[in-house]
Amino acid sequence: MGHPVRRKDREITDRAEIYEILDRSFTGHLALCSGGEPYVVPLCFGVMNGAVYFHCAREGRKLDIIAQNPRGCFQAQCGEDLVPSAERPCGWGMFYKSVMMSGPVTVVEDEPEKGAALLAIMKKYAGEDFSHEFSPVECASVTVLRLDPEELSGKARRPA
Numbered sequence: 362m363g364h365p366v367r368r369k370d371r372e373i374t375d376r377a378e379i380y381e382i383l384d385r386s387f388t389g390h391l392a393l394c395s396g397g398e399p400y401v402v403p404l405c406f407g408v409m410n411g412a413v414y415f416h417c418a419r420e421g422r423k424l425d426i427i428a429q430n431p432r433g434c435f436q437a438q439c440g441e442d443l444v445p446s447a448e449r450p451c452g453w454g455m456f457y458k459s460v461m462m463s464g465p466v467t468v469v470e471d472e473p474e475k476g477a478a479l480l481a482i483m484k485k486y487a488g489e490d491f492s493h494e495f496s497p498v499e500c501a502s503v504t505v506l507r508l509d510p511e512e513l514s515g516k517a518r519r520p521a
Contacts, residue, residue, distance in 0.1 A: 366516060373458070373515030382439055382458045382515060383408050384485070389437035391415065391508070393466070395426040406437070407481030413462070413508045414469070414478035424468070424504060433466035435508050440517070458517040462510035469505040472497060478505045 366372040373379055383389075383406075392401045402423060404415045413435055417423055427433070438459040446452030469475050476495035484491050 366514065368516070371516050371518055373517055375515075376513070379460050379513060379515040380408060380411075382460045382517075383413070383437055385439040385458075386437035386460070387439070389413070389435055391423070391466070391506075392434040392436070393423065393426040393430065394432070395429055400426055405482060405486060406435075407478060407483075407485045409478060409481040411510065413510070414481060415506045415508075416479060416482060416503045417506065419502075419504050423506075427466050427468065427506070431465045431467065432463065433508050434461065434463040435510075436461050440519075442520075444518075454518065456518050456520055458515070458519075460513070460515050462508065462513045464509045464511035467507045467509070469507050472500050474507075475500040475503075475505045478507065479503070 373382075388403050389406050390401050390403050392399060394400065400422065404417075407414045436459065438457050440456060440458045442456040444454040444456060446454075469478060476499075479495050479500070480491075480493065483493065
């Protein structure tokens, strides 16, 4: 990121609106890079204290890449709707709201933070009333990743 948004009329700079988009997004995409080779994976996620959390298996390609290069980029979107054009095929487009962020991706080792992150993820999908205290065994059964955004941007194309 660090690149200016071409369409300033679509730029979102308000952090509250950016985090609202994250709240409304169903899945996100984590992009990593290893040896110049990109790797993007769709993930369920939760947000806590401004950071984005993911869970995954205790081994696998994501973790191998993060061990080599902990930089990541995360993207999520909501509000997609087709905008057809009767005049020309190349005039079609989409309404959307999207968020991009980049920063270091860290494996969370702290058990209370892991439990809180898993709860944040579950509340996102099961609802705010979801309640569960994650046991040490449950926390040890998964890996939790945290992306701390150093750069954060939003963009939207909204109906007129």
